Amino acid sequence: MKKFLFISITFLALSCQTKEEVDLIVQNANIYTVDGDFSKASSIAIKDGKFVAVGNIEEITQKYNAKELLDAEGKTIVPGLIDAHCHFYGLGQNQQVVDLVGTSSYDEILEKVVAFHKERPSSFVMGRGWDQNDWEVKEFPTKEKLDELFPDTPVALRRIDGHALLVNQKALDLAGITVDTKTEGGEIVKENGKLTGVLVDNPMGLIDPIVPPLSTEQQIQALKDAERISLDYGLTTVNDAGLSRETIELIDSLQQAGELSIRVYAMVANYPENLDYFLNKGIIKTDGLNVSSVKVYGDGALGSRGAALREPYSDKPGHFGAMVTPVDQIEALAQRIAASDYQMNTHAIGDSANIVVLRAYDKALEGKSDRRWKVEHAQVISPSDFDYYEKGIIPSVQPTHATSDMYWAGDRLGSEREKGAYAYKDLLEKAGLVALGTDFPVERVSPFLTFYAAVARQDLEQYPERGYQMENALSREETLKGMTIWAAYSNFEEDEKGSIEPGKFADFVILSEDIMTAPLQNIPNIEAEQVFLGGKKMK
Incomplete structure (x- = not known):
């Protein structure tokens, strides 16, 4: 008996000694792993910034000892959320300018601009969000009213979608813009032969040379501000839709120095100098930065009537919108990018722009497999054009655009054409997946609003009562996949993030409520209570 007891004690001691040391074990959780089976778990073990085990606490504690134990108290855990289309750096820049989001009149805008300039006087007043x-x-x-209030100080106020700009006469004069200025790919808006101060799409670029550049310190602060806001909502990866070489290199340097933690999938802005550099250099990939795609603008936005339509706008006869990048250039870009290892991700809102992009992709990718090129927004599509998505093209869409635009989209498009707009379920059925984002700061940062808009297709007042075009609503499972594993797949990152599985980065979020079972009206108010990036608590 004594011999048996000695052997048992020895065996237990050896068992304890052979347990693997990990950094963190999370227990008592309601975990949606978003793995291939969409399975659930209650415990995870993390070591060196990665998941090493997923299961229940008994299974995990048999194999692992932890330096730290976290009791999730039954709360829901999901993979780190990915915003598949946003303007991360732009969000940070917006913290330095007048916030015009939610303004209900032009007079309110003027009041905000005057108050901002009084508090923070500058030689150039900028704002965004109207x-x-x-x-x-x-x-x-x-x-006219801007000219009266700011006769000697240039003012530039960007529309919420970034596709229109209101400037005063001082800014027009400094930029050399007159009624005779010629441009393509947009509009210098005039009334009765006079400039109104509104520039749509490409003409906005005429203002850029007169805008004072941000200092390096201001750029760094903008990136840190954007990271703080994004992490607060549970975003651990952001896809920034269009960055310069300078900003990409600044992000990389901050990450390498440990001053920026959020993971960034950086789309290279379509400028000749950017393409010449990055396409020749090849893909740049670290744990925190992925530079492997080019962002191209096909057309403008529907809200500013810049989206390129096949037939005239229903509320503006004879007006078709415009291509920001000419058709022949899109085709040439597609051929050039197809010859590299880079993805091509193209903004396309109107049905005319969408078919231009889809045809260019189809031709350039002939004979090539698994390139995962994306159409960003894929907003208005003709019925016959959905079939292109069966060929491996990925729709990258933003559900809150549907609920923001639904009040007036029918006026712009007409009821028949509107049926092919914001058609996320139709796109999913053809493509097999959808990558979901917000387009912030065009829309609000919250991924919980994305989730709500995709599933409920309603605004925050539950309008319309039965949802907007509910035949194109997504299920909760499809939506969570679109914000995690499908978004990761669209970035060629499905082996390292997007689900809670051994070997992947330990990026995860503890939610205030179960997003998969909570009443729909509760979803917009869900909070990311704790956010972990590479196993490190960020919030």
């Missing part, structure tokens, strides 16, 4: 579709009079503003 949307004339939210006003009682849903027409573009004009510059």
Whole structure:
């Protein structure tokens, strides 16, 4: 008996000694792993920034000893959320300018601009976020009142979608813009032969040379501000849709120095100098940075009537919108990028722009497999054109665009054409997946609003009562996949993130409520209570 007891004690001691040491074990959790079976678990073990085990606490504690134990108290855990299309750096820049989001009139905009300039005087006043579709009079503003308030200081106020700009006369003069200025791919808006101060799409670039550049310190602060806001909502990876070489290299240097933690999939902005550098250099990939795609603008936005349509706008006869990048250039770009290892990700809103992009992709990718090129927004599509998505093209869509635009989209498009707009379920059925994002700061940062808009297709007042075009709503499982594993797949990163599985980065979020079972009306108010990036608690 004594011999048996001695052997048992010895065996237990050896068993304890052979347990693997890990950094963290999380227990008592409601975990949606988003693995291939969409399985659930209650415990995870983490070591060196990666998941090493997923299961229940008994299974995990038999094999592992932890330096730290976290009791999740039954709360829901999901993989780190990925915003598949946003303007991360732009969000940070916006923290330095007048915030015009939610303004209900032009007069309110003017009040905010005056108050901002009084508090923070500068030689150039900038702002972003106005949307004339939210006003009682849903027409573009004009510059007269700005000229009166700021006769000697240039002012530039960007529309919420980034596709229109209101500037005063001082800015026009400094930029050399007159009624005779010629441009393509947009519009210099005039009334009665006079400039209104509104520039749509490409003409906005005429203002860029007169805007004072941010200092390096201001750029760093912008990136850190954007990271703080994004992590607060549980975003652990952001796909920034269009960055310069300078900003990409700044992000890389900050990550390498440990001053920026969020993971960034950086789309290279389509400028000749950027393409010449990055396409020749090849893909740049670290744990924190992925530079492997080019962002191209096909057309403008629907809200500013810049989206390129096959037939005229229903609320503006004779107006078709415009291609920002000419058709022949899109085709040439597609051929050039197809000859490299890079993806091509193209902004396409109108049905005309969408078919241009889809045809260019189809031709350039002939004979090539698994390139995962994306159409960003894929917003208005003709019925016959959905079939292109069966060929491996990925729709990257933003559900809150549907619930922001639904009040006036029918006016722009007409009821028949509207049926092919914001058609996320149709796109999913053809492509097999959808990558979901917000397009922030065009929309709000919250991924929980993305989730709500995809599933409920309603605004925060539960309008419309039965949802907007509910035949194109996504299920909760499809939506969570679109914000995690499908978004990761679209970035060629499905082997390292997007699900809670051994070997992947320990990026995960503890939620205030179960997003898969909570009443729909609760989803917009869900919070990311704790956020982990590579096993490190960020919030």
